[in-house]
Amino acid sequence: MNQRIFRFASPQTFYPLAGQMIPLFMTLAAVLCAVGLYIGLFVAPTDFQQGEVYRIIFIHVPAAWMSMFIYVVMAFWCAVGLAMNTRLSFMMALALAPTGALMTAVALWTGSLWGKPTWGTWWAWDARMTSELILLFLYIGFLSLHAAIDDPRRADRAAAVLALVGVVNIPIIYFSVKWWNTLHQGASVSITRAPSMARTMLWGMLIMALAAWMYSIAAALMRVRSIILERENAAEWVAQLPEVKGQ
Amino acid sequence: MSGSLASMFVAVLRRDLLLALRRRSDVLTTFFFFIIVVSLFPLGVGPEPNTLRAIAPGVVWVAALLTSMLALSRLFAGDFADGTLEQLALAPQPLGILVLAKTLAHWLVTGLPLVLIAPVLGLQFDLPGGALWVMTTALLLGTPVLSLVGAVGAALTLGVRGASALLAILVLPLYVPVLIFGAGAASASVSGMSVAGYLSLLGAFLLIAAALSPWATAAAVRIALE
Numbered sequence: 001m002n003q004r005i006f007r008f009a010s011p012q013t014f015y016p017l018a019g020q021m022i023p024l025f026m027t028l029a030a031v032l033c034a035v036g037l038y039i040g041l042f043v044a045p046t047d048f049q050q051g052e053v054y055r056i057i058f059i060h061v062p063a064a065w066m067s068m069f070i071y072v073v074m075a076f077w078c079a080v081g082l083a084m085n086t087r088l089s090f091m092m093a094l095a096l097a098p099t100g101a102l103m104t105a106v107a108l109w110t111g112s113l114w115g116k117p118t119w120g121t122w123w124a125w126d127a128r129m130t131s132e133l134i135l136l137f138l139y140i141g142f143l144s145l146h147a148a149i150d151d152p153r154r155a156d157r158a159a160a161v162l163a164l165v166g167v168v169n170i171p172i173i174y175f176s177v178k179w180w181n182t183l184h185q186g187a188s189v190s191i192t193r194a195p196s197m198a199r200t201m202l203w204g205m206l207i208m209a210l211a212a213w214m215y216s217i218a219a220a221l222m223r224v225r226s227i228i229l230e231r232e233n234a235a236e237w238v239a240q241l242p243e244v245k246g247q
Numbered sequence: 248m249s250g251s252l253a254s255m256f257v258a259v260l261r262r263d264l265l266l267a268l269r270r271r272s273d274v275l276t277t278f279f280f281f282i283i284v285v286s287l288f289p290l291g292v293g294p295e296p297n298t299l300r301a302i303a304p305g306v307v308w309v310a311a312l313l314t315s316m317l318a319l320s321r322l323f324a325g326d327f328a329d330g331t332l333e334q335l336a337l338a339p340q341p342l343g344i345l346v347l348a349k350t351l352a353h354w355l356v357t358g359l360p361l362v363l364i365a366p367v368l369g370l371q372f373d374l375p376g377g378a379l380w381v382m383t384t385a386l387l388l389g390t391p392v393l394s395l396v397g398a399v400g401a402a403l404t405l406g407v408r409g410a411s412a413l414l415a416i417l418v419l420p421l422y423v424p425v426l427i428f429g430a431g432a433a434s435a436s437v438s439g440m441s442v443a444g445y446l447s448l449l450g451a452f453l454l455i456a457a458a459l460s461p462w463a464t465a466a467a468v469r470i471a472l473e
């Protein structure tokens with residue numbers, strides 16, 4: 001069992017597996033996104049206070065959740081890479097970073113679009129927006145450190161240390177910023193409290209979050225395949241690939 | 248063994264302090280950078296005392312962050328270039344402890360002068376006496392955290408293209424909690440609130456950073472030396 005799973009820690013065996021998984025996750029993402037958007041835009045009731053504008057929540061919240069989740073997953077692969085010395089783990093972390101940064105940017109952008117009609121301002125220095133902005137800086141730091149080092153092995157390991165330092169700091173940053181200023185409405189979905197929103201809204205949001213999750217997996221797999229080809233371009237098995245041979 | 252560890256720590260500390268003493272201009276440059284940056288704000292914002300009092304803690308802290316950034320690129324660069332860092336990594340003592348000695352020397356040379364001059368700069372911003380003390384205490388607790396966290400970034404960017412700008416991108420977001428509570432302490436004092444919570448949190452950051460960051464720095468140094 002173990003051996004069969006660890007077989008895929010090698011770029012050579014993971015490359016075709018990732019290729020097979022991409023259509024699966026892309027289809028799941030598309031179907032879930034269609035269902036989630038249908039629920040969000042047509043089934044969910046209009047909000048009592050905010051009117052139709054609240055519907056941006058179906059993009060905003062999934063993106064914000066994924067932005068934080070992807071950083072943790074990225075740090076996990078970095079830790080695995082540093083501990084086990086597996087090249088594929090670092091490649092996976094590098095493949096996740098742009099998607100995470102994208103989700104962070106989408107969360108900030110939609111939050112700003114949502115803030116203008118409801119609070120009357122594009123930007124408020126409140127806890128969640130500020131920590132999301134700092135999260136974007138952390139992603140940019142990870143990507144720029146990786147890009148600045150030419151030797152892939154050193155780049156992988158240095159960026160991994162940075163990601164781990166970042167993941168230790170994220171809770172500290174979050175609570176610092178939270179204490180510093182709170183203007184946001186309280187969290188409307190939490191695990192400890194019963195949700196204070198309509199059930200269809202919650203379903204729409206959860207399905208959209210799943211769609212964002214599936215999309216992130218598919219995007220990361222596509223990117224990791226490109227990274228594998230780039231790093232292994234001297235290997236014999238890459239030269240034997242039909243998509244490389246045809247070129 | 249513990250005796251040799253302590254003597255090695257002291258030896259690294261003394262060596263770095265001696266080097267800094269021989270190259271006084273480096274130290275003085277960052278020191279005057281701090282003073283000049285802080286002095287520019289009244290010129291930009293205007294000499295209205297109430298505004299100056301309100302922005303003083305933030306200005307001093309942001310200037311301290313930038314000064315710390317500026318000085319960080321020198322923390323390991325010289326030793327990396329002449330091979331001293333490799334010798335330190337080969338030493339039987341844990342690299343984390345030796346890195347801690349270097350960081351301490353760096354703070355004594357670049358951080359402590361800022362702490363000492365800060366009350367004078369605070370006077371320029373018309374801060375009351377109590378707030379001056381609080382600001383100085385907060386800087387005393389907070390600037391070592393800047394050196395400790397910054398050391399990780401300095402080690403990660405060793406010998407990297409565009410290291411100084413990259414260092415700022417890596418390290419400045421991590422400085423945010425120190426900035427918030429450091430500047431918050433003096434602001435709370437100006438508005439007559441209790442500062443104990445702010446100072447306790449800064450102390451907690453210092454303990455966490457002192458316990459964890461030397462090991463991350465040591466790991467980063469080893470990666471750079473590979």
